[in-house]
Amino acid sequence: MRSAVLLRTALGAALLAGCAVGPDYRTPDMLPRSALKLREAQVATVTPSPLPPRWWRLFDDPELDRLVEKALANNTDLRQAAANLQFARAALSEARAGLLPISTVSLEYSRQRSAALGLGASGAGGARPVTTDFYSVGFDASYQLDLFGGVARSIQAARANYRAAQAQVDAARVSVAAETASAYASACAFAAQAETARRTAQLQARTLDLTTRSFQGGRSTERDVQQARELLEQADAQVPTFEAERRAALYALAVLTGDPPAMVDAAAARCTRPPSTRRPIPVGDGQALLARRPDVRAAEQALAADVARIGVATAQLYPSITLAAVVSLGAPRIGDLGRDQSFTYSVGPLLSWNFPFNGAARARVRESEALAQGSLAAFDGTVLQALRETEQALARLTGALERERALARAATASRRAAELSQARFRAGADNFLQLLVAQQDLAATQAALAQAQADRSQAQVTLFKALGGGWEEAPEIATKPLPTE
Secondary structure: OHHHHHHHHHHHHHHHOOOOOOOOOOOOOOOOHHHHOOHHHOOOOEEOOOOOOOHHHHHOOHHHHHHHHHHHHHOHHHHHHHHHHHHHHHHHHHHHHHHOOEEEEEEEEEEEEEEEEEEOOOOOEEEEEEEEEEEEEEEEEEEEEOOOOHHHHHHHHHHHHHHHHHHHHHHHHHHHHHHHHHHHHHHHHHHHHHHHHHHHHHHHHHHHHHHHHHHHOOOOOHHHHHHHHHHHHHHHHHHHHHHHHHHHHHHHHHHHOOOOOOOOOHHHHOOOOOOOOOOOEEOOOHHHHHHHOHHHHHHHHHHHHHHHHHHHHHHOOOOEEEEEEEEEEEEOOHHHOOOHHHEEEEEEEEEEOOOOOOOHHHHHHHHHHHHHHHHHHHHHHHHHHHHHHHHHHHHHHHHHHHHHHHHHHHHHHHHHHHHHHHHHHHHOOOOHHHHHHHHHHHHHHHHHHHHHHHHHHHHHHHHHHHHOOOOOOOOOOOOOOOOOO
């Protein structure tokens, strides 16, 4: 009869376990559709088509494709993010274990010697030591009923943390792909700028030779020769700077792909033109952007975890019931362990309640609510930041493309003017000052054009990073065994 009552009590308590205290999480409202419109996308340089998963292939550069794929598999930041994901998965398994009983098996042997009062063998009174052996085998199990959903809420929080860790891995993939493309573009751009500086130096060398012959023929002054030599040295001085920056970018690229800096990629070192895509860039719309960006997903899951923790703290305000059972065998001789007199057991529920007289439990609820409010603000900020970064990247790309086109036209005109001025100087129609100004203008416009091409390439990569793609079809992240013996 007592067993039936106990069973009904346990079943009733189990039915109550579905009543989880604390707020139920729901996905927060996004901004209105009008606020999600990408206003800077209304230009000819982009298209509302969906962003492809491997956006770097739009550059049509096989070496860039290879480097990005290598970085996505071997980058150390990605390996760390993957390890954090494994940790979050293990924490979720640990939280789920709270729904299962806890059991312990024990084996014990003890030999005890104690003093006992009584007569000794000679009949004299006094203490006589007594030595005893004791053998025991025990099994105990306990199960805490999740009456108010504290365990369920902790599982919800752990699950949200796991999803946030997944999103953080994807966010790391976005960053690594963009940083790899940026480092490759920088190496190519600095190589192009160094080549431009070399061509300028060659032009200045020809001008110095022409001016020297003109001086020897009495048509120029020594001052003209020294000015021509100064321009040549200035052009030569630009080359080491660009070469040093090119090597620095190659070292950064090697580390991004998981290699030591000394293992510079040979194909990347040969690149002399920054990658560029001339086709309109597919950017989609604001809603697709927020759904794609991993940092928005990570912030949303962090908010979900903090909301679930409010329920965990609230459950501490209520009592808990634990069903416990203990079975043991104990005897002074090991051969007696199976006999009836060695068998003992204990079965019954335990009701406990940490009554919040001092207010600490309610304070923990308020702490959890404050943390959730902070996470909500962080989520809203992440959404706004995603839109801001995309709008800024679109605006800067538009400006970079317009500047490059204008400088390309200026370089064409400057090159023609320098050619005409040099021809007129040979013919004696122009003086050296006119030739000098024309060549200075040409060098300046060519350097500006090379810089504009580098800026345009970086602006395109920055836009792709802001769009948040590149994680959807990423390769598996490589792992290494622990350095253990």
